[in-house]
Amino acid sequence: MSDATALLREPWQRLERQRQAGKFGIWIFLASETLFFGALLLTYAVCRIEHPDAFAAAGRETNIWFGTINTAILLTSSLTMAVASQAAAQKGRVRQLVLACLGATAALGVAFMIVKGFEYKEDIEKHLVPGTGFALSQPSAQLFYGLYWLVTGVHAIHLTIGIALVVRLVLLGAARRIRLRGSPELEVTALYWHLVDVVWIFLYPLIYLPGRAS
Template sequence: MTQSPAVLKEPWQDLGRQREGAAFGIWVFLASELLFFGGMILLYTVYRVENPQAFAEAARETDIWYGTINTAVLLTSSLTMAVAAQGAEQDWRRLAVWCLAATALLGLTFGILKGFEYAEDIRKSLVPGPGFPLQEPAAQLFFALYWAMTGLHAIHLTIGICLVGRLCLLGALGRIVLRGNPQVEVTALYWHLIDVIWIILYPLIYLPGRAS
């Protein structure tokens, strides 16, 4: 039986230091990503305060069913990712691999559903520009931010699916050691970032104007 490659990589000489370095690096990266999304959310907030009626009217045009189902899908994927990370830490390879596969499939499901939602938005001409169906000019600002924020989130999701899928494949083939591997922790934190961002976007995009 062949031995799996060692987890410790150059230039690190201690596994604990390597994990600390990887964790520090990903937290710095996540902070920069949150600042980036935070700027877009701040812009959304300013325009919404200035144009509450137009934003509420525009938000009512979004498909809350797609948004709610996708929220449930992504929250479930966060659970499977957490179980995968715990399984890797306990050296339960099969559990970790299966949960990584489930996480990637749930992420892919989110992307497919979002694609259907985008197609519906395009069919309804909810794209800023000529032929936009809503009369309020600020409604186009809402949908400009909608496409920008959800599109950027979709890019991050695609990257996350690739990272999780890679870990799953290498783990299933026995090409990497999952226990104590910083790649698992880094990937899990990145995936949770994707979830957190969507949890923030969901009420901003789908809920305004629904109660009236």
């Protein structure tokens, strides 16, 4: 069975058309995700403009090491995902490399979630959850932490979905139930993964860097 026959799905008649449609579809979805996260970041921007001192004080309470390590982990996962995706588009013998890179990507995603778990634990212990007994005296600092929990929580949900999609590809690929070389599914999963990384790239300076210089 040729690559094209193995990868072709209904209703497409040609693999190239299927690939272009899949890519176009995921980019439209990613554009809608950009608007979704854009709205959250805009809410943050408006609140920060109105309450700069409270946001600086709240930002200082975040753990910059957890944030920086997690950013490095996600950036590295994007490297392994990019290599997996680009290797799969080649004609050579790439199955082992693609599987290894996808496995590393999923493992780095899990590592991010573990670090985030430790960070959440610390935040809860420091009473940084908005509501009764909130640690900071400025009332507007609760706005920062309301957005912090919301945005990082929604990002974690996206990442969990990404990990599930990558693990699915690893399992199906290892069992030889799908062909990873030239797979449009792999290409689409990679694009989703990178967007989750891009969202975090913007969250990093907004959550972890405010108030450090003052």
